[in-house]
């Protein structure tokens with residue numbers, strides 16, 4: 001699971017980061033830099049499913065790996 005910090009005031013979203021703690025660091029940095037340390041309205045830290053390699057992606061990678069091994073076996077096999 002990765003996370004993104006989103007500032008609704010600036011209509012800006014951070015790059016996805018690995019942890020919620022890292023997203024909070026993005027939040028602090030953004031507040032300090034863009035809002036002089038003030039808390040902007042409508043900001044949030046959101047889970048980012050789009051950039052997460054979850055179990056679905058891992059299963060797909062294993063499946064593709066098996067298919068490649070099987071194809072190689074058929075080509076080089078008896």
Ligand SMILES: [Zn+2]
Pocket residue numbers: 007008009010011030034035040
């Ligand atoms: Zn902002």
